[in-house]
Amino acid sequence: MPPAAVIDPTLDGKDSALAARATGSSWRATLLRYYSLAKPRVLYGNVLTAAAGFLFASPKNVHWLLFLAVCLGTTFVIGSACVLNNVLDRDIDTLMARTQKRATVTGGVGARNAVIYSAVLGLSGMAILVAWTNALVVVVGLGGFLAYVVLYGMLSKRMSIHGTLVGSISGAAPILGGYLGATNSFDAGAVIAFLMLFFWQLPAFYSIAIYRKAEYARAGVPVISVVRSIANTKVQILLYTAAFVTTSLLPQPFGYTGWVYTASMAVLGVGWLVMAIRGLNASDDDSWARLMFRYALVMMCAISLLLAIGPRVP
Template structure:
């Protein structure tokens, strides 16, 4: 760890006294315990990734839908992603204590002890991978395992803390679900599989870089070398615009392969041009935080629209 990395901090549950506090906290009602364990899975991140996995599946299915395979893939993928999120919460306790939006996570407050969180993560992983191994295909298993390792090890444990390029590494794992969904149907990599992976990879860059602008002070306080902290906001805005343009181009390449038609092209083209326009406006914006919030909010519109259009694109004109 470099000198600018986060400094290990004291965490509830790190000795006998706080371990007892964590145990008492976990001894409350069943509903409260469920809520705490559920929060460990980072539901916002979890369901966003599951949505793209479903979109990849629907795109590859092209109307020939296998519901059993779909349910198995979505359930297994959900559990594996949830496992990674839980483990990431455990690993990020030192960072989370220093950031406003994360300091109330149960792994920080002692609502769930580290040992129980790790056991929960292992159970989710074993069950999820078991489902993928039993009822999907080897490519899905490899993509799921690869995404898990990249997110937990190469992103969470290493690049996020050590390098400005952590976002690039994290975006690989973030693009894995849509790829898993696609190859779950085809059982093979093809040009469209690579393209949907690229779309999700590129989308995450302006999305996270926008967050890095309006949460710049929090990342700086936690010692996380995000681009806005290391290179400044002006450079971050330029990178956001570049990646937004590349994302839009990638979405408009899909019709070339005959997977989608004019409806997809018009919708994604119009939304993409508007997102680029927001990025251009940002270069001259004086209220950086307000603009970054706007850019981030529209990134959510974009990913919802993309997921929908990937799903219905093959069956619409």
């Protein structure tokens, strides 16, 4: 499953900084450059949601070997997508401050070697998923990879304001894959888990689109804040935040969690919703947008924790 596209724009800058520190020709520096290409912070965040999806779908007994196979295969597939994305985005990355130090931009890792590295990761990940999980996980993994690399990275990201929606589909694939890995069936829980991550990504990414607006405009990436306006972006953030909060409260009515989950998500969700409402009249758009994104990261951790423990507590 590919990475959540909306985590990528900011956390990826930290992974680029990691690549910048990996100078020299020693084996350690070389390993760090290749490691940075997999966008580790993005990678681990997405694997966390895959693990949460699996545990959410395993309220009683956890099949730990299957859990390990799902997480390991997902890690390799996501890493492969991240590496290939680095290769494809070299022209854009040279124009954006947060990505100018990527190893694929500086020449620390050549494009050919990066593609080989991506292929090894991807094939290894898919082999694990094929051998030890089920057909649904394999389909989600392959479909999510193609959606992120081709439909998002190669096409919609560069051509349409709706690229974020496409990226959000691929970004919700890890939690769906984790859920299906445990159940081997597509049910209401799978839909809820997928929609939660799908809706979560849009307020997060649109917040980044506000405070990174100048960089995206310079790189020619048609994000919503550049094409339509910051005011319109704020309205979309509010609408998708409301959609997320609503979806996040569905597990209990469908019988998947108890009141501990619902009360916790309600408090956190209302807090995010209030913040989104206040943003409509914010005087400092950049500061508000950065705060919204930081809260989004808190929400992602909360989603992962509460979905994992929700079926196990009252």
